[in-house]
Amino acid sequence: MKMINIHFSAVILVLLTLISTMLAQSTIPIGVLALLVTLSVMVKGQQITDIFMELNTAPTKWRWLLLSYVILVPLILATIIYI
Amino acid sequence: MPSLVVSNLAVSDVIEQSLHEQKLPGDLAMWFFILMELTVFAIFFIGFAITQRLQPEMFIDGRATLSADVGLFCTLALIISSYFVARSVEAVKRGNNLVAKRQLVFALLTASIYIVLKITEYSALVEHGFDISTNTFYTLYFFITGFHFMHVLLGMIILAFMAKRAKQNAYQPNDCSGYEAGATYWHMVDLVWVIVFFLIYIIH
Numbered sequence: 001m002k003m004i005n006i007h008f009s010a011v012i013l014v015l016l017t018l019i020s021t022m023l024a025q026s027t028i029p030i031g032v033l034a035l036l037v038t039l040s041v042m043v044k045g046q047q048i049t050d051i052f053m054e055l056n057t058a059p060t061k062w063r064w065l066l067l068s069y070v071i072l073v074p075l076i077l078a079t080i081i082y083i
Numbered sequence: 084m085p086s087l088v089v090s091n092l093a094v095s096d097v098i099e100q101s102l103h104e105q106k107l108p109g110d111l112a113m114w115f116f117i118l119m120e121l122t123v124f125a126i127f128f129i130g131f132a133i134t135q136r137l138q139p140e141m142f143i144d145g146r147a148t149l150s151a152d153v154g155l156f157c158t159l160a161l162i163i164s165s166y167f168v169a170r171s172v173e174a175v176k177r178g179n180n181l182v183a184k185r186q187l188v189f190a191l192l193t194a195s196i197y198i199v200l201k202i203t204e205y206s207a208l209v210e211h212g213f214d215i216s217t218n219t220f221y222t223l224y225f226f227i228t229g230f231h232f233m234h235v236l237l238g239m240i241i242l243a244f245m246a247k248r249a250k251q252n253a254y255q256p257n258d259c260s261g262y263e264a265g266a267t268y269w270h271m272v273d274l275v276w277v278i279v280f281f282l283i284y285i286i287h
Contacts, residue, residue, distance in 0.1 A: 054263075
């Protein structure tokens, strides 16, 4: 089960990276681009911390400490740049 | 008879507790080090974003000299490398040091792609007359990516050391916290790059 999670997580990470790059090179409105790529980096961060770093089985406080980083930092960066 | 029942309950409690035990992988010291590193990078990222907000034209011109493809392939290289490292941790936990070593060799090979791409990108920028003193964009670009590059090099040294120890069959399924700590450091390097890619190559 754990190994399946690792394979699945790697596929999600690769796909989101490819989609983000395509979106950045497309002509979609800047607000939509900002929203989609910010969400994409949050999901990628969640996959790395939960699956690769194995924090989904770690004490809850540690897990949320790292998850708050991967959610808040992209959110703060997007807010500074776009709003 | 009652004492036997109490004893059986105690044993089942211990088994139940161990099944649901929430364990932090690796060493606690490594996690504090990772939190410190992530904080330093967050400060750099926020500095980059604020400067972009203040000087948007400079950042648009600067980004135009970077290749999104280089950023993309660097990201893919580090993600795939992290994938092999995660697999190697699973192999060690199953007591298979040789498989773990092989996965680490694959991780090092894919990480080498990142190294080659970054050196190529730095060389191309310098050839075109852009260096750390050109303007604020390049100062921040070279500083953030260069700082991350040094972390990748350190991570590769750690992975190579882990591979050498795995070859010597030094890790056991119930005694691999050092191995987990090294792997966690490598995932931190990957995590930071995901945000670097978003901030420098994707956002515009």
